[in-house]
Amino acid sequence: MPEEADRNTGSNHTAATSVSPNLALLAAWLVPGAGHLLLGKWIRAALLAISIIGMFAIGITLSGKVYTFNTGEPLDMLGFVGDLGAGLLYFLARMLGWGQAPVLVTVAEYGTKFIVVAGLLNIVAAVDAHSLASGRKPS
Amino acid sequence: MSLSHFSAVLLFSLFTSVVFGITQRAEPNKMIRFGALCFAIFIVGTVAASWAMSLIKP
Numbered sequence: 001m002p003e004e005a006d007r008n009t010g011s012n013h014t015a016a017t018s019v020s021p022n023l024a025l026l027a028a029w030l031v032p033g034a035g036h037l038l039l040g041k042w043i044r045a046a047l048l049a050i051s052i053i054g055m056f057a058i059g060i061t062l063s064g065k066v067y068t069f070n071t072g073e074p075l076d077m078l079g080f081v082g083d084l085g086a087g088l089l090y091f092l093a094r095m096l097g098w099g100q101a102p103v104l105v106t107v108a109e110y111g112t113k114f115i116v117v118a119g120l121l122n123i124v125a126a127v128d129a130h131s132l133a134s135g136r137k138p139s
Numbered sequence: 140m141s142l143s144h145f146s147a148v149l150l151f152s153l154f155t156s157v158v159f160g161i162t163q164r165a166e167p168n169k170m171i172r173f174g175a176l177c178f179a180i181f182i183v184g185t186v187a188a189s190w191a192m193s194l195i196k197p
Contacts, residue, residue, distance in 0.1 A: 050157075054154055058150060114151065128161070138165050
């Protein structure tokens with residue numbers, strides 16, 4: 001019946017994997033690439049991990065700012081949400097005090113953006129892992 | 140660590156294009172093509188925007 005429903009709606013659902021979609025989502029959020037690794041797609045997992053961890057690391061070494069939770073500036077709140085997307089990388093940075101120094105050099109602005117975008121890309125990758133696990137994305 | 144503006148653009152475009160390619164397409168060939176397209180658009184768009192800003196500078 002689901003296949004017939006798919007045919008009628010024109011969607012392209014395939015069989016779900018044995019990995020729970022929510023587990024894939026959570027793993028992918030916590031560790032970049034882990035969701036795809038759980039699904040056996042290790043090349044994609046490696047490329048995602050290198051890209052996302054690389055962006056985050058470059059952002060930190062450029063003295064970028066790591067946002068903390070706040071309810072004041074709306075742009076800072078958005079920055080916090082973006083940073084939080086990096087999962088354990090964000091908590092590691094907070095624990096080790098990375099990105100807390102005041103921004104003094106021009107490239108630090110780039111660093112801040114690298115860190116936020118790394119988090120946002122990790123969210124995209126986590127949703128992709130969820131779609132693969134649920135069968136919504138064919139392969 | 141210090142990066143020039145252009146090397147920062149190259150790295151940003153490369154990493155972002157890899158993630159876009161993997162997540163937005165389902166087949167490996169299409170992933171590579173879409174990633175390459177994203178990379179080219181990032182670079183060309185940045186250079187074009189830089190020239191546009193340079194030209195409208197008072």
